[in-house]
Amino acid sequence: MSANAASPITLESPFTTLPELIAQHGRDRSEQTALIQDDRRVTYGELDRLANRVAASLQRDGLEPGDSIAICSSNSINYAILFVGALRAGVIVAPLAPSSTPESLLIMLKDSAAKLFFVDQHTDRELSGVQERITQPLFTLDDSRPVEGFSEWLTDAAPKPVTLSPEMPFNIIYSSGTTGEPKGIVQSHGMRWSHIQRGLAFGYGANCVTLMSTPLYSNTTLVSFLPTLGLGGTLVLMSKFDAKKYLELAAEHHATHSMLVPVQYQRIMAREDFDQYDLSSFQMKFSTSAPFHAELKADILQRWPGGLLEFYGMTEGGGSCMLAAHAHPDKLATVGKPLDGHDMRVIDEEGNELPRGEIGEVVGHSVAMMTAYLNKPEKTAEAEWYDSTGKRFIRTGDVGRFDEDGFLTLMDRRKDMIISGGFNIYPSDLEAELRKHPDLQEVTVIGVQSRSWGETPVGYAVLKPGATTAAEDILQWFNERVGKTQRLNRLILTDELPRSAIGKVLKRELRDSFQATHGELD
Known part of the structure; x- marks a missing residue:
C-alpha cells in the first residue's frame, strides 16, 4: 500500500x-x-x-x-x-x-x-x-x-x-x-508497527498530548514518539531537558503522557516548587533506560497524578518487562512481568536455563527483535542465545531473577558485577544502601582492580545542596552497615556523575578515570 x-x-x-x-x-x-x-x-x-x-x-x-x-x-x-x-x-x-x-x-x-x-x-x-x-x-x-x-x-x-x-x-x-x-x-517497520498498536493500551490516541524531553536518537524516545503521531495525538517537543521548563510546559499544554528517564524524574521531584504546578491532566507516565529506584517510584505515585509504567528491555529488542507501578505498589523494587507474547528466561554462565529464584543472565524473545547489528555478524552471534528447540533469544547482559509471582528483579549488568576475593558483589545492592545516607543525592558503585582481591568496590556520590559531610565520614557510616565483603575501599565525592543523554551513569568513564588517577589498589 x-x-x-x-x-x-x-x-x-x-x-x-x-x-x-x-x-x-x-x-x-x-x-x-x-x-x-x-x-x-x-x-x-x-x-x-x-x-x-x-x-x-x-x-x-x-x-x-x-x-x-x-x-x-x-x-x-x-x-x-x-x-x-x-x-x-x-x-x-x-x-x-x-x-x-x-x-x-x-x-x-x-x-x-x-x-x-x-x-x-x-x-x-x-x-x-x-x-x-x-x-x-x-x-x-x-x-x-x-x-x-x-x-x-x-x-x-x-x-x-x-x-x-x-x-x-x-x-x-x-x-x-x-x-x-x-x-x-x-x-x-513491522517492529515499529507493533509499538504503535501497543500504544492503544496505554491511552495514546487523538486526544493525548505527549511531552517529549528525551532525544530522538534514542529508542526510549521513539517508543513514545511513534504511538503519539501514529494514533493522531499532539507531540510537544523540548530541545533540551530542564526540570522547571518541563513542569511549565506540562501545565501549559495539559500534558497527558510523557516518557522520562529516572534521573529526569529525580530532578523534577526534587524541585521545591513541584506541588505548585497543575499536573492533573496526566493519564500515564513512562520510564525506561536506567535503574529506577523504588523510593523514587513511590514518591511519584504519591505526588504526581496518573499512572506510572516502567519498561525494561533493550534497543536490540528481545523480551521486555513492564511494571504498572500504580497497580503493584508492593513490587516497586522490580521491573515487572514480561509483556504478553514476550518470553523471558534466566540462564547461567554455561547457557543453561535456571528456575525461578535463581540468579543469572536475562534473555528474551519477542516479535520486537533486532534483525542484526549492522555489518557485525560476530557481534550479532554473541548477542544471541538459542533454547533446546532452536528458538532465538537476545542476551541482555543483565543479571536478575524472577520471583514466585513472575516479577523480575534486576541485580546489575554482567560487566558491572564485581568479583572480589571470589565473591560476587552486585553494585546495585551497595548503591541501595549508600542511597540511604541522608546527605547524598546521587550515588554509584564501580569495581576497580585490586592486587589482593582481584576487584574491590569504590563508591562515587553527589552531595545534596547545602550538605557538607566529609567523604571519610560517609565511608565509615556505610562500611559499618554492610558485610565485610561489601565494604567500599573508598568513597569519592563529585559535583556530578557522568551520564549519557538518556540518563545512564557511564561507569566505564568512572573506571577509566579512576584507573588513570589511582592505578591498581592493594
Missing part, C-alpha cells in the same frame, strides 16, 4: 506504517495540531504535505528504498518532519547522538552507508575539525547554513509512491555513540 492510499486504515490491520497513518490523519483531521515546539505549531495536514516534500527531495537526490540518511541534531520539528518523510520514501533513518565524539560520528556515518547527513548548528560546529573527512552532502535542519539549509533543500514536487513491507528496515540505532565501538541496531 502506498503512503497516499485512500482506503481507511485500522489498528487491527496486520501491518500499517507510520507514513500511512499520518497521511490518513492529514485527510481526516488536517487542522489538528501534530507538533508543537516553542511558538511553532504544525498540523497533521501540514505534516503530511511536508513529509511528501521530504520524500520527493530524497528521491530527487537519487535515494531509493533501502538507502539511508543520518541525522545528528537536538529535538526539533524539522527533525520529526525529516524522519517521517524519509520513512515515506522507504529510506532508513540513522539518528545519531550529538554527544558522540567526531571520530565516533565518522565511524557511524560510514557504517550506516548514509547518503545524506543532516545536522544542527551545534553538531556542525563540533564537526568543524573533521569536515574534510565527511563524504556525505551535509544540510542544516535549523537553516544555520542558509544555502545548505533544510528549507532550501526541500522541493515542492510530489513523491513517487513507495510500498513498504514489515521486514524493511525502519531505522539504525547505534548503541555506543559516546564510548566504545558503535553498533548499529537494525529495526524493521
Whole structure:
C-alpha cells in the first residue's frame, strides 16, 4: 500500500506504517495540531504535505528504498518532519547522538552507508575539525547554513509512491555513540508497527498530548514518539531537558503522557516548587533506560497524578518487562512481568536455563527483535542465545531473577558485577544502601582492580545542596552497615556523575578515570 492510499486504515490491520497513518490523519483531521515546539505549531495536514516534500527531495537526490540518511541534531520539528518523510520514501533513518565524539560520528556515518547527513548548528560546529573527512552532502535542519539549509533543500514536487513491507528496515540505532565501538541496531517497520498498536493500551490516541524531553536518537524516545503521531495525538517537543521548563510546559499544554528517564524524574521531584504546578491532566507516565529506584517510584505515585509504567528491555529488542507501578505498589523494587507474547528466561554462565529464584543472565524473545547489528555478524552471534528447540533469544547482559509471582528483579549488568576475593558483589545492592545516607543525592558503585582481591568496590556520590559531610565520614557510616565483603575501599565525592543523554551513569568513564588517577589498589 502506498503512503497516499485512500482506503481507511485500522489498528487491527496486520501491518500499517507510520507514513500511512499520518497521511490518513492529514485527510481526516488536517487542522489538528501534530507538533508543537516553542511558538511553532504544525498540523497533521501540514505534516503530511511536508513529509511528501521530504520524500520527493530524497528521491530527487537519487535515494531509493533501502538507502539511508543520518541525522545528528537536538529535538526539533524539522527533525520529526525529516524522519517521517524519509520513512515515506522507504529510506532508513540513522539518528545519531550529538554527544558522540567526531571520530565516533565518522565511524557511524560510514557504517550506516548514509547518503545524506543532516545536522544542527551545534553538531556542525563540533564537526568543524573533521569536515574534510565527511563524504556525505551535509544540510542544516535549523537553516544555520542558509544555502545548505533544510528549507532550501526541500522541493515542492510530489513523491513517487513507495510500498513498504514489515521486514524493511525502519531505522539504525547505534548503541555506543559516546564510548566504545558503535553498533548499529537494525529495526524493521513491522517492529515499529507493533509499538504503535501497543500504544492503544496505554491511552495514546487523538486526544493525548505527549511531552517529549528525551532525544530522538534514542529508542526510549521513539517508543513514545511513534504511538503519539501514529494514533493522531499532539507531540510537544523540548530541545533540551530542564526540570522547571518541563513542569511549565506540562501545565501549559495539559500534558497527558510523557516518557522520562529516572534521573529526569529525580530532578523534577526534587524541585521545591513541584506541588505548585497543575499536573492533573496526566493519564500515564513512562520510564525506561536506567535503574529506577523504588523510593523514587513511590514518591511519584504519591505526588504526581496518573499512572506510572516502567519498561525494561533493550534497543536490540528481545523480551521486555513492564511494571504498572500504580497497580503493584508492593513490587516497586522490580521491573515487572514480561509483556504478553514476550518470553523471558534466566540462564547461567554455561547457557543453561535456571528456575525461578535463581540468579543469572536475562534473555528474551519477542516479535520486537533486532534483525542484526549492522555489518557485525560476530557481534550479532554473541548477542544471541538459542533454547533446546532452536528458538532465538537476545542476551541482555543483565543479571536478575524472577520471583514466585513472575516479577523480575534486576541485580546489575554482567560487566558491572564485581568479583572480589571470589565473591560476587552486585553494585546495585551497595548503591541501595549508600542511597540511604541522608546527605547524598546521587550515588554509584564501580569495581576497580585490586592486587589482593582481584576487584574491590569504590563508591562515587553527589552531595545534596547545602550538605557538607566529609567523604571519610560517609565511608565509615556505610562500611559499618554492610558485610565485610561489601565494604567500599573508598568513597569519592563529585559535583556530578557522568551520564549519557538518556540518563545512564557511564561507569566505564568512572573506571577509566579512576584507573588513570589511582592505578591498581592493594
